Amino acid sequence: MDHSSEPDDFAITAQISLVEQRFRTLKHGDMFGVFDQRGDITPSRGGTEGLFFQDTRMLSEFEFLLAGRPPMLLSSTLRDDNATLTCDLSNPDMPDLGLASNLIHVRRSRFLWRGTCHERISIRNFDGADHRMAVEIRYGADFADLFEVRGMTRVKHGRHEPAAVTLNDVVLAYTGLDARTRTTRLRFDPPPTRIDEGRALFDMDLTAHGHALIFVEIACDRPPGPRLPSEIFRACMREQRRWTRASSARAAGIDSSNEVFNEAMRRAISDLTMLTTDLPTGPYPYAGIPWFSTCFGRDALITAMNVLWMDPAIARGALLYLAENQATANDAVSDAEPGKILHEMRRGEMAELGEVPFRRYYGSVDATPLFVLLAGDYLDRTGDLATLKALWPPIVAALGWIDRATDARGFVSYFRQTEEGLANQGWKDSFDSISHADGTLAEGPIALCEVQAYVFGARLAAAKIARRLGCAEDSAREEAKAEILRTRFERDFWCEDLGLYALALDGAGRPCRVRASNAGHVLLTGIAAPDRAARVAAALMDGRFFNGWGIRTLASGEQRYNPMSYHNGSVWPHDNALIALGLARYGFKAQAERIFGGLFDSSLYMDLRRLPELFCGFPRRRGQGPTFYPVACLPQAWAATSMQAVLGACLGLSFDAADNAVVFDRPRLPAFLDEVRLLHLRLGPSSISVMLRRMGNEVAMNVLERRGDIQAILKA
Numbered sequence: 001m002d003h004s005s006e007p008d009d010f011a012i013t014a015q016i017s018l019v020e021q022r023f024r025t026l027k028h029g030d031m032f033g034v035f036d037q038r039g040d041i042t043p044s045r046g047g048t049e050g051l052f053f054q055d056t057r058m059l060s061e062f063e064f065l066l067a068g069r070p071p072m073l074l075s076s077t078l079r080d081d082n083a084t085l086t087c088d089l090s091n092p093d094m095p096d097l098g099l100a101s102n103l104i105h106v107r108r109s110r111f112l113w114r115g116t117c118h119e120r121i122s123i124r125n126f127d128g129a130d131h132r133m134a135v136e137i138r139y140g141a142d143f144a145d146l147f148e149v150r151g152m153t154r155v156k157h158g159r160h161e162p163a164a165v166t167l168n169d170v171v172l173a174y175t176g177l178d179a180r181t182r183t184t185r186l187r188f189d190p191p192p193t194r195i196d197e198g199r200a201l202f203d204m205d206l207t208a209h210g211h212a213l214i215f216v217e218i219a220c221d222r223p224p225g226p227r228l229p230s231e232i233f234r235a236c237m238r239e240q241r242r243w244t245r246a247s248s249a250r251a252a253g254i255d256s257s258n259e260v261f262n263e264a265m266r267r268a269i270s271d272l273t274m275l276t277t278d279l280p281t282g283p284y285p286y287a288g289i290p291w292f293s294t295c296f297g298r299d300a301l302i303t304a305m306n307v308l309w310m311d312p313a314i315a316r317g318a319l320l321y322l323a324e325n326q327a328t329a330n331d332a333v334s335d336a337e338p339g340k341i342l343h344e345m346r347r348g349e350m351a352e353l354g355e356v357p358f359r360r361y362y363g364s365v366d367a368t369p370l371f372v373l374l375a376g377d378y379l380d381r382t383g384d385l386a387t388l389k390a391l392w393p394p395i396v397a398a399l400g401w402i403d404r405a406t407d408a409r410g411f412v413s414y415f416r417q418t419e420e421g422l423a424n425q426g427w428k429d430s431f432d433s434i435s436h437a438d439g440t441l442a443e444g445p446i447a448l449c450e451v452q453a454y455v456f457g458a459r460l461a462a463a464k465i466a467r468r469l470g471c472a473e474d475s476a477r478e479e480a481k482a483e484i485l486r487t488r489f490e491r492d493f494w495c496e497d498l499g500l501y502a503l504a505l506d507g508a509g510r511p512c513r514v515r516a517s518n519a520g521h522v523l524l525t526g527i528a529a530p531d532r533a534a535r536v537a538a539a540l541m542d543g544r545f546f547n548g549w550g551i552r553t554l555a556s557g558e559q560r561y562n563p564m565s566y567h568n569g570s571v572w573p574h575d576n577a578l579i580a581l582g583l584a585r586y587g588f589k590a591q592a593e594r595i596f597g598g599l600f601d602s603s604l605y606m607d608l609r610r611l612p613e614l615f616c617g618f619p620r621r622r623g624q625g626p627t628f629y630p631v632a633c634l635p636q637a638w639a640a641t642s643m644q645a646v647l648g649a650c651l652g653l654s655f656d657a658a659d660n661a662v663v664f665d666r667p668r669l670p671a672f673l674d675e676v677r678l679l680h681l682r683l684g685p686s687s688i689s690v691m692l693r694r695m696g697n698e699v700a701m702n703v704l705e706r707r708g709d710i711q712a713i714l715k716a
Contacts, residue, residue, distance in 0.1 A: 022607060023049065024076060024085050025289045025635070027274050028112040028240065030054050030347075031220060032293045037076035039087040039108045039119075040064060043140065048149055048290045051117055051184075053220035055294065055348030057149055058184045061140035062218075064108065064121070066091050067133055071106055078608065080266050082274040083244050084237070085110045103127040104206070113240045117218040120233055125206040135202040137192075137216065141184045143174035145350040150291060154355070163197030169224065170197060176349040182221060189215040189229040247283070248273045251311035253679035254644070258672055261600060264609040268643060271610060271635035272307065272314075281324055282317025288613055288633030297322055297342040297367035298427060299638055301374050306577055306641035308374075308381050309648045309655070309681075315378045316387055322371055323394035327362050332417035335363035335425075339401030341371045343425075356420075363422040365405070365414035368398045369454035373525070376461025379468065383657025383684070388465055399462055399478070402455055409509060410488045411447035412455050426451060427575075428518070428553065432560065433567040434504050437513045439559035442506040449501045450521035452489050456482050457525030486527050499535040501528070515544065515555035517575050523582025533586045540579060541591050548620025549602045550576040550595060556617075563617035563627070570629060572614045573599055574638035577645040584649035593670045596646045600672060602626045603643075611639045647676070651692065651699075652715070655683060662688055664701060665715045669694040677704065686710035 026033045033051045036042060041049045041062040051059035064071070071089035078085055091104040107122040125131055148154055161173035161181070168191035175181045192200035204212055215229035225232065254265045275293075276283045286292070287299035300322070304315035325345070327336035334357055335343075343364035351359040372395055379388050405412045414425040423431045426448045434442045459482035466474035493501045495511060501519040502511035520540050522528050528536065539545065544555035547563075550571040554561050563569040576599060580592040598620075603609045605625025613636035616627035633639075652665030662681050669676060675693040686708025693700050701714045 024078060024087075026078075026082070026085055026110065026112045026117075027286075027289060027293060029114065029277055030293075031112050031115055031117070032289050033110075033112060033117060034290050035062075035085065035110075037087065038064070038070065038073050038089060039076070039085060039110060040070070043142075050144075050149070051218060051220070052146065052290070052293070053115065053182075055146040055346050055351065056182055057144045057146070058141055058182065058220045059117075059139065059218060060142040060144065061138060063138045064089075064106070065136040065138065066104065066106070067094060067097060068136065069094070071104075072101070080270060081241070081244050081248065082270045083111055083241050097131070097133070099127070099131060104131070104133070111237060111240055113236045115220050115222050116236075117216075118229070118233055118236055119216040119218075121214040121216065123204065123206065123212045123214070125208065125210050128208050130208055130210075131206045133204050133206060135204050135214070136199055137188075137214075138199045139170075139172075139186060140198055141172040141174070143176075143182055145348040146291070146346075147348065147350050147356050152350075152356075154350070158349070165195060165197060167191045167195070170195060170200075172197070176352075178349050178352040180349070180352070185217075185219045185222065185224060187217040187219075187224065187229050189217075244270075244273060247276065250313055251307065252309070252681045253677075254310075254647070255677040255679065257674040257676075260604065260609070261673065264600065264603045264611075264643065267609045268611070268640045271640040272303070272637060275635060275637045275640070276314065279317065279321055281320035283314050284317050284321050285314060285637040287638075288636035291631075291633055292636075294347075295321065295325075295342065295345045297344070298364050298370060301367060301370040302574060302578070303637040303641050305370075305374055305377060306574070306638065306645035308377055309653050310644060312378060312381050312384075315374055315381070316384070319371065319375055319378065319391055320387075322367075323391055325360070326394050326397060333357055333420065334359070334361050335417055335421050336360075337362070337401055337404070339368065339397035339399075339404075341367040341398060343367055343422075357418075361421075363416060363425050365412060365425040365448065366427060366451050366454055368401055368405075369412070369451065369458035371395075372398050372402075372458035373454055373461050376457075376464050379465060380657065381655050385468060389469065392465065392469060395462060395465065396474075399458075402458065407445060407447065409447065409492065409505065410485065411492075411505065412451050413445035413447040413505075413507075414451075415444035415446070415507075426518075428516075428567040430566045432565075433553075434512060435514060435560050436506070436510070437559060442504060442512050444507050446507065447505040448518060449489075449493050449503060450518045450524075452485060452493070453522040453525045453527045456485050456489070456527040459485070460525070489527055490529060490532070494532060499539050501532075501536065514558055514560075515539070516558075517545070517551050517553045517572075517579065520551065520575075520579030520582060523586055524578055525582075526585060528586075530586065533582075534588075537583055537586070537588045537591050540583075541594060543619075546594070546598070547571065547617055549598045549615070549626045551579055552617040554617075564629070566614070566629075569617040570614045571617050571626070572639075573611045573642035574636075577638075577642035577649075580646040581649045584652065587666075589650055589652070589666070589668045592646060592649050593668055596643070596650055596670050597672065599643055599646065600670070610635055611642060612636065613639050651676075656713075657683060660684070660686060660710050662690070662710070662712045663715065664690075664692065664699075664713065667692060667699040667701075667714070668697075669699055679704075683710055684708075688712055 050057040074088040087108040089106040110119040158176035164171040169187040217229040287296040300318040327340040346358040459478040463475040463478040503514040503516040613632040651667040689705040
């Protein structure tokens with residue numbers, strides 16, 4: 001049964017704009033925090049603020065007050081590496097205390113490390129007189145499931161346990177309907193003057209020009225350690241920064257003649273480092289904050305693809321984790337079928353109880369071919385045949401699922417098996433994202449155009465891997481299947497009047513004759529005929545699609561076009577990155593440059609130079625930035641890696657592991673980059689650093705450093 005015409009029960013409701021609040025975010029492992037610019041969590045706003053751990057909001061209130069009043073904000077900054085949030089505050093005028101404004105300075109320094117939020121509060125009196133002041137910290141925990149925070153309503157909840165209070169700590173606890181007790185422990189150092197289940201009060205004597213410190217430790221589902229918060233603060237900070245440096249150092253570096261671009265790249269790399277969680281199988285990029293800070297299959301695969309040239313360890317970690325969690329049996333509730341690759345994994349109470357189907361959910365039609373496609377790209381990038389040998393059985397299982405998911409028309413299609421699953425299971429997964437030209441929603445099973453391109457690429461990737469592993473028959477079989485698919489795809493998806501491939505075929509085989517960005521993904525794997533690829537490129541770059549900042553998900557003029565929608569007219573950086581990779585594959589690097597320029601220009605208007613998950617598709621206007629989408633994730637992994645992917649596309653960057661060579665095939669640089677330096681590009685134990693300089697329409701290359709037997713090749 002198909003229900004794609006029904007509104008999505010799991011859509012994120014928009015009650016307040018995340019853009020308006022300009023939240024500050026921190027993450028490490030399975031913990032993330034969303035704070036206002038003062039560093040507070042304010043429950044009265046009813047928004048997304050909180051300290052979250054494993055899909056539960058473990059702290060829903062955390063406010064710092066001076067004499068019962070919130071201090072004034074001076075500045076709120078994240079370190080360039082996202083390691084620490086620092087908030088500088090001062091006292092407002094306090095005539096009742098005889099204290100003028102800006103005499104008491106407060107600096108809050110906060111970071112997350114191993115399931116614990118550490119904070120140091122420095123209070124300094126710049127007045128020449130002593131002051132006695134009440135410093136108060138209010139706190140509370142609603143233990144809301146992340147899906148409740150997103151807007152879902154629950155009829156029943158578990159019970160909040162009585163708070164356990166001692167001289168210097170308080171434990172807030174909740175026992176869910178899943179019989180699991182979740183705890184948040186707050187420890188204070190020095191001990192407060194008074195403490196109860198909702199606040200800690202410090203009566204502080206601030207001498208003239210004196211200084212005081214308060215340390216706070218907030219641990220989620222963790223027992224207390226033997227040492228005081230003040231004793232471990234610096235040690236934990238050092239460990240966290242060492243981990244951050246080591247993680248970011250694994251990737252190749254980017255430096256350029258444009259300092260603003262350098263800022264954007266530093267933030268993007270820091271965002272990816274922050275979002276990446278170390279799992280037993282290796283580094284895995286969580287999708288985004290606040291809604292998707294967990295393992296997603298599609299997001300991780302595309303993120304890894306975007307930065308494969310920089311950091312292949314992320315691809316390896318994602319592939320190994322997804323192989324380990326590949327479906328092995330049929331389960332309608334989770335849309336699982338043998339060989340299928342994970343869509344999403346959740347550990348909150350609602351997922352554990354089955355109130356949402358995402359405990360381990362497989363409702364994604366594209367993750368499985370993308371898994372095989374990335375495996376082939378990883379082999380090309382690294383030559384790591386040992387890892388591919390380990391991955392070969394999961395790849396064979398994935399190919400088996402692709403075969404079984406191929407319908408009578410010869411295309412991989414999807415439909416959800418229960419009403420609780422996702423109605424649309426491509427990357428545009430909102431309920432209204434797949435429609436016909438008249439606006440009516442497509443009925444399933446639905447075969448998306450980009451999924452067929454991914455399947456084509458997956459079969460060629462599997463053929464290449466099989467050949468390297470000595471499986472000649474498997475290789476030939478997959479190549480033959482890819483060629484059959486190419487012929488069918490060109491016959492059934494091409495729309496001559498649109499000059500594009502159809503968005504999809506519906507369950508009756510009718511093409512969805514809609515101008516959608518999905519057609520750009522078709523270029524990614526080479527399934528499109530060259531003459532038709534040229535027409536797709538031309539269509540995507542005209543004003544109906546390209547709004548000056550990027551390519552819209554749906555062209556203006558289409559029946560369902562809405563520049564403020566999630567998938568029907570907005571601009572997604574990762575969508576543009578995949579299109580740019582496809583354009584470059586067919587030699588359309590000038591068009592890829594335009595996309596690069598639009599994304600870079602949009603970053604100039606973004607807080608911290610950080611590209612969001614998406615923004616609105618309104619046309620670009622002189623002197624104005626892009627229009628923000630109110631509930632976009634920020635940061636988002638595949639958005640954070642988009643400009644790196646487009647840079648690689650424009651440079652024609654590839655790797656020849658057999659000859660230990662880095663190859664630049666007819667590279668181009670956009671107008672905003674006179675030169676770019678790629679530092680420590682690694683192949684096995686060797687590395688090379690190169691500088692590329694724009695000289696008119698050409699690009700020259702110099703080798704800056706070489707370690708080991710490696711070469712750089714420039715193809716003019």
